[in-house]
Amino acid sequence: MTQAEKERVPIEKGFFTIPRDPSEPPSLLGTRCRSCSEVFFPRRKVCAKCLSQDTEDTLLGPRGTLYTYTYVHVPMFGTSRTDAQGYGVGQVDLPEGPRVQAVLSGGAEDFRIGMELELQLETLRENRKGQDVVIFRFRPLAAA
Amino acid sequence: MKLEDVAVLGVGMCRFGVHRDTTLTELAREAGLKALEDAGLGFRDVGEAFVGYMQGLPMLGIKIMKEFGLTGLPVTHVENASATGLVAFREAAHAVASGRCDVALALGFEKMTEMAWGGGGGRGIGRDAIDSVILPAAFFALWAMRRMHERGTRPEHFARIAAKNWNHGAKNPLSHRQPDHKVTVSEVLASPMIAEPLTAMMACPVDDGAACAILGRRDLAQRLRPERPRVSVIASALQTETYTPGHTFLGPVVGPASMTRDTARQAYEQAGVDPSDVSLALCHDAFANEELEYYELLGFCPEGDGEKLLEEGATQLGGRIPFNTDGGLIARGHPGGPTGLAQIHELALQLRGEAGPRQVANARIGLAHLVGGGSVCTVNLLKRN
Numbered sequence: 001m002t003q004a005e006k007e008r009v010p011i012e013k014g015f016f017t018i019p020r021d022p023s024e025p026p027s028l029l030g031t032r033c034r035s036c037s038e039v040f041f042p043r044r045k046v047c048a049k050c051l052s053q054d055t056e057d058t059l060l061g062p063r064g065t066l067y068t069y070t071y072v073h074v075p076m077f078g079t080s081r082t083d084a085q086g087y088g089v090g091q092v093d094l095p096e097g098p099r100v101q102a103v104l105s106g107g108a109e110d111f112r113i114g115m116e117l118e119l120q121l122e123t124l125r126e127n128r129k130g131q132d133v134v135i136f137r138f139r140p141l142a143a144a
Numbered sequence: 145m146k147l148e149d150v151a152v153l154g155v156g157m158c159r160f161g162v163h164r165d166t167t168l169t170e171l172a173r174e175a176g177l178k179a180l181e182d183a184g185l186g187f188r189d190v191g192e193a194f195v196g197y198m199q200g201l202p203m204l205g206i207k208i209m210k211e212f213g214l215t216g217l218p219v220t221h222v223e224n225a226s227a228t229g230l231v232a233f234r235e236a237a238h239a240v241a242s243g244r245c246d247v248a249l250a251l252g253f254e255k256m257t258e259m260a261w262g263g264g265g266g267r268g269i270g271r272d273a274i275d276s277v278i279l280p281a282a283f284f285a286l287w288a289m290r291r292m293h294e295r296g297t298r299p300e301h302f303a304r305i306a307a308k309n310w311n312h313g314a315k316n317p318l319s320h321r322q323p324d325h326k327v328t329v330s331e332v333l334a335s336p337m338i339a340e341p342l343t344a345m346m347a348c349p350v351d352d353g354a355a356c357a358i359l360g361r362r363d364l365a366q367r368l369r370p371e372r373p374r375v376s377v378i379a380s381a382l383q384t385e386t387y388t389p390g391h392t393f394l395g396p397v398v399g400p401a402s403m404t405r406d407t408a409r410q411a412y413e414q415a416g417v418d419p420s421d422v423s424l425a426l427c428h429d430a431f432a433n434e435e436l437e438y439y440e441l442l443g444f445c446p447e448g449d450g451e452k453l454l455e456e457g458a459t460q461l462g463g464r465i466p467f468n469t470d471g472g473l474i475a476r477g478h479p480g481g482p483t484g485l486a487q488i489h490e491l492a493l494q495l496r497g498e499a500g501p502r503q504v505a506n507a508r509i510g511l512a513h514l515v516g517g518g519s520v521c522t523v524n525l526l527k528r529n
């Protein structure tokens with residue numbers, strides 16, 4: 001963790017926590033409906049299922065199960081990465097309920113449906129203030 | 145007047161492809177004038193217009209409609225991602241059905257080759273950066289990988305669908321891709337990998353184009369083209385996502401597959417027909433694995449039997465229920481705005497018996513399906529009578 005001393009900022013606010021200790025996994029910021037108990041990611045004001053506005057913030061993760069995945073061999077949007085190795089994308093079922101679509105950390109052969117994954121933050125680039133811009137990813141738990 | 149009293153009076157399109165030296169206006173004008181000529185109408189007969197495109201400045205549609213003349217007609221813009229053209233068609237059909245006008249025009253146009261990529265489903269709703277890191281191709285690949293896991297589907301199945309649609313394209317002079325040889329499964333599998341298990345030849349191309357349909361009262365069809373079989377609109381269903389467990393909200397293309405099943409049921413109910421009454425279907429095959437799912441979701445076989453239907457050859461020309469007879473999105477092309485109207489173009493030709501080497505024998509009812517951005521679905525049924 002060479003970037004421990006650098007301040008980390010999210011690629012976009014309101015989706016995940018940034019723990020002070022870089023070795024800690026982040027949590028996702030979700031919503032729980034007080035009327036029907038359904039849980040959502042990302043956060044929302046109105047329950048998508050029962051339409052109640054009686055909702056509350058809840059923390060999700062850091063672990064989940066891989067529902068499906070792919071490995072993409074064309075450049076990724078929104079990053080300055082130009083590596084030709086590609087990247088994984090998956091849908092991860094969180095024990096709290098939501099299925100989260102996210103980029104996966106690891107190589108083309110590292111994934112299989114049903115495996116356990118853990119959230120991590122990955123640095124995309126440095127901004128003009130010298131802060132690291134981070135996004136959440138899931139990585140295979142075995143690789144932790 | 146009801147929807148079924150509305151007929152497709154005329155269709156027109158320009159060949160989809162990369163049109164570097166032709167402007168969007170020229171493409172749109174060509175498609176529109178062809179459709180008017182096909183209908184036997186002049187622009188002054190058009191009572192209302194619906195224009196569809198996915199990108200462009202405000203008013204673009206109204207500006208382009210001036211190409212046909214200034215007659216004061218009402219023009220409405222429609223945008224529903226990949227489903228745009230079919231939704232413009234739907235609005236035009238309902239404008240006639242409601243009695244608002246006798247003739248309505250639906251026109252779609254797009255230059256996808258000039259599109260500024262990099263945005264996803266979250267663009268404009270306040271989460272641009274985080275939402276746009278995942279490609280649409282990845283979403284459909286996720287779907288394919290899950291099916292392979294659950295049902296033992298092999299990449300060869302997806303390749304077979306892609307090869308079929310490429311080869312259908314060879315029989316369509318208006319198709320973007322017109323292979324000069326019979327495309328094989330191994331050729332599709334050997335093309336570059338985009339997102340596992342989807343290869344480049346399993347994906348639709350990036351292209352430009354325009355397509356137009358003229359809708360009008362059914363009795364007008366009889367009067368204008370008495371020699372021609374009439375093509376009526378018997379259903380037009382449109383749905384957005386219904387919340388289901390396992391819903392994903394983040395990413396450019398989200399939405400449950402069940403949206404297609406629900407929308408199709410609504411369309412069949414509206415028309416009072418069953419899938420077994422349908423002679424041919426055009427679906428959103430932006431990626432080949434989608435078509436396999438839609439065999440089941442559109443009701444042409446039980447869940448889990450899609451591969452069997454494919455292996456029987458039922459969905460190729462000459463089969464029981466040919467899919468994407470004009471090449472589909474994979475071969476005919478998918479410029480966005482006009483895609484759905486190209487489907488209407490194909491259904492009109494097929495139902496009139498004018499589809500030449502790719503004619504489906506005794507085509508009676510045709511289905512046009514599109515999803516847009518994973519979050520909207522439309523299923524439309526046309527009937528010859």
Ligand SMILES: [Zn+2]
Nearest residue numbers: 033036047050
């Ligand atoms: Zn609720």
